[in-house]
Amino acid sequence: MSERSIFREEGLQALIEALSRRGFRVIGPTIGDGAIIYDDVEALGDLPRGYTDEQEAGRYRLARRDDAALFGYAVGPQSWKRFLHQPLLRLWRAERKGQDVIVEAEPPATEKLAFLGVRACELHAIEIQDRVLIGGDYVDPHYESKREGAFIVAVNCGTAGGTCFCVSMNTGPRATRGFDLALTELTLEGGNGFLVEVGSPAGAELLAELPSRPASREEMDDGDAVVARTAASMGRAMPAEDIHALLMRNLDHERWDEVAQRCLSCANCTMVCPTCFCTSVEDHNDLSGAESSRTRRWDSCFTMDYSYIHGGSVRPGVASRYRQWMTHKLSTWFDQFGTSGCVGCGRCITWCPVGIDITEETRAISDSEKLLGAADGKS
Amino acid sequence: MDATKKPRLGVWKFASCDGCQLSLLDCEDELLAIAGAIDIAYFPEATRGEISGVYDLSLVEGSVTTAHDAERILDVRKRSKKLVTIGACATAGGIQALRNFADVREYAAIVYAHPEYIHTLAASTAIAEHVPVDFELRGCPINKGQLVDVVAAFLAGRRPNTPAHSVCIECKLKGNVCVMVARATPCLGPVTHAGCGALCPSYDRGCYGCFGPKETPNAPSLSVWLAGLGMDEKALERVYRSFNANAEPFRNESERHGAQDHKG
Numbered sequence: 001m002s003e004r005s006i007f008r009e010e011g012l013q014a015l016i017e018a019l020s021r022r023g024f025r026v027i028g029p030t031i032g033d034g035a036i037i038y039d040d041v042e043a044l045g046d047l048p049r050g051y052t053d054e055q056e057a058g059r060y061r062l063a064r065r066d067d068a069a070l071f072g073y074a075v076g077p078q079s080w081k082r083f084l085h086q087p088l089l090r091l092w093r094a095e096r097k098g099q100d101v102i103v104e105a106e107p108p109a110t111e112k113l114a115f116l117g118v119r120a121c122e123l124h125a126i127e128i129q130d131r132v133l134i135g136g137d138y139v140d141p142h143y144e145s146k147r148e149g150a151f152i153v154a155v156n157c158g159t160a161g162g163t164c165f166c167v168s169m170n171t172g173p174r175a176t177r178g179f180d181l182a183l184t185e186l187t188l189e190g191g192n193g194f195l196v197e198v199g200s201p202a203g204a205e206l207l208a209e210l211p212s213r214p215a216s217r218e219e220m221d222d223g224d225a226v227v228a229r230t231a232a233s234m235g236r237a238m239p240a241e242d243i244h245a246l247l248m249r250n251l252d253h254e255r256w257d258e259v260a261q262r263c264l265s266c267a268n269c270t271m272v273c274p275t276c277f278c279t280s281v282e283d284h285n286d287l288s289g290a291e292s293s294r295t296r297r298w299d300s301c302f303t304m305d306y307s308y309i310h311g312g313s314v315r316p317g318v319a320s321r322y323r324q325w326m327t328h329k330l331s332t333w334f335d336q337f338g339t340s341g342c343v344g345c346g347r348c349i350t351w352c353p354v355g356i357d358i359t360e361e362t363r364a365i366s367d368s369e370k371l372l373g374a375a376d377g378k379s
Numbered sequence: 380m381d382a383t384k385k386p387r388l389g390v391w392k393f394a395s396c397d398g399c400q401l402s403l404l405d406c407e408d409e410l411l412a413i414a415g416a417i418d419i420a421y422f423p424e425a426t427r428g429e430i431s432g433v434y435d436l437s438l439v440e441g442s443v444t445t446a447h448d449a450e451r452i453l454d455v456r457k458r459s460k461k462l463v464t465i466g467a468c469a470t471a472g473g474i475q476a477l478r479n480f481a482d483v484r485e486y487a488a489i490v491y492a493h494p495e496y497i498h499t500l501a502a503s504t505a506i507a508e509h510v511p512v513d514f515e516l517r518g519c520p521i522n523k524g525q526l527v528d529v530v531a532a533f534l535a536g537r538r539p540n541t542p543a544h545s546v547c548i549e550c551k552l553k554g555n556v557c558v559m560v561a562r563a564t565p566c567l568g569p570v571t572h573a574g575c576g577a578l579c580p581s582y583d584r585g586c587y588g589c590f591g592p593k594e595t596p597n598a599p600s601l602s603v604w605l606a607g608l609g610m611d612e613k614a615l616e617r618v619y620r621s622f623n624a625n626a627e628p629f630r631n632e633s634e635r636h637g638a639q640d641h642k643g
């Protein structure tokens with residue numbers, strides 16, 4: 001086990017200040033619009049101290065904790081995707097000058113981002129988006145510029161949400177890679193503190209500036225116990241079988257039509273998903289025809305336009321759109337990118353306006369096969 | 380015809396409150412550019428002008444509620460190369476389509492001292508139910524940014540940017556927290572056509588459905604959830620029955636609950 005350190009809340013405040021001094025825009029959890037969202041944080045006071053969240057399918061509520069924990073909740077409605085892979089982005093603008101048209105590409109942003117409180121599932125989601133957006137032959141320069149300079153402070157989860165299922169996706173609740181520093185919130189003698197693990201040279205360099213001390217064996221055990229408790233209290237689980245094969249065997253399953261009765265095709269699941277990366281482009285021009293521009297915005301496989309080609313939409317029915325999303329996320333993502341596209345964060349379950357649960361949908365298909373198998377066995 | 384001649388615009392009013400036409404005047408910054416790019420040949424709300432000849436682009440506001448208007452829209456269509464309907468009245472019949480759910484003669488008798496002078500049709504209907512329409516711009520009222528985009532798209536010969544997806548996508552692009560999931564506020568956003576920029580949810584209110592049904596809406600499923608949030612059959616009958624009451628998916632869902640309510 002690697003060496004770990006301890007700092008108290010003052011250390012976390014010092015961390016925020018040190019990042020600001022280095023020119024980072026520090027973004028972390030804070031309360032807004034009745035939820036824990038990610039926004040600019042300047043001091044410990046901006047964090048949701050003493051709050052937690054209650055999450056169920058289609059339901060999210062803020063609630064008070066009976067302690068003063070700073071990270072005592074699961075993930076909220078937003079993900080870091082919002083900052084790395086922006087919802088709206090102008091790609092270029094063009095201007096007519098006499099006989100010429102001058103096209104100017106949007107320069108990548110130079111802002112340096114520091115993320116505070118990134119959970120294990122979210123680290124996996126960022127790793128997945130890295131693979132998709134900058135890992136192949138075609139690199140998205142906008143994502144790349146934001147991602148390359150980003151400093152990541154992870155937090156090992158001390159509380160599992162009602163819709164969390166990272167354990168069954170092997171993506172948490174412990175942060176294992178992809179961070180500069182990782183914190184575990186602990187109750188120490190005389191107040192809260194953090195067990196700190198270093199994940200990169202940049203993290204080590206920053207930690208050296210902070211008021212910390214080496215962690216004791218007991219404190220490291222305490223940190224492990226926090227994560228173990230969280231792992232044991234997951235709100236949900238994905239069925240433990242080869243989901244990739246399960247879904248590919250069941251492309252004509254009646255469950256797709258059943259879920260389409262409930263699905264609103266509103267696209268909320270794809271918007272809140274930290275790995276969904278699809279975009280569309282829109283062209284604009286001014287009334288005189290002298291200036292035009294192209295904007296990229298998040299799109300979703302749940303819209304008709306998404307699969308529109310000459311003659312109409314390829315997936316006019318909601319059953320085919322839900323199936324496209326779920327089979328891509330859980331199955332064909334393996335073929336395309338080598339991993340699952342799901343990290344078990346539970347956002348699609350919580351933020352579905354009618355509470356459709358991806359683990360329940362998978363289980364329904366899985367259970368129907370078992371029933372069928374049992375019936376076959378009897379006959 | 381002069382090659383440099385600007386396209387002629389006509390703005391026509393049927394049964395409506397004028398709010399959508401006013402969106403054009405409300406364009407302020409863009410209004411001079413609009414006037415520079417097109418010849419506003421007929422727009423009684425803004426300028427005097429006679430109806431004459433053919434219009435390259437007609438913007439039609441309002442619904443058809445009288446026999447006279449049912450005739451007049453045929454003439455407007457004949458005079459228009461492109462006909463774009465603007466607003467909930469023109470695209471769905473408007474708030475005045477509430478008459479479609481009742482007996483208009485009964486209403487008239489209650490409201491007017493001499494109902495015999497009132498010559499009105501039994502139903503308020505969208506322009507597209509009377510003549511072919513080239514493009515429908517939704518909203519009560521329309522979004523002026525979308526209106527400018529539709530005019531600019533017409534001039535450039537491109538497709539307007541008026542996606543038919545849900546209001547939810549607009550909320551998520553803006554970073555709004557879902558009012559239904561986080562606050563149990565009933566919201567029509569998941570079945571409503573985007574375009575307003577998620578105005579109400581941005582101020583912690585549920586969506587009222589001003590832009591009408593989105594593409595492939597699933598109102599029956601949303602109603603199940605709204606009932607769980609405490610809406611009874613009467614409330615469900617009414618929630619879909621506002622500015623776009625006569626849009627088919629909203630009308631069907633409203634009537635389904637109305638029938639339940641009247642049974643119970």
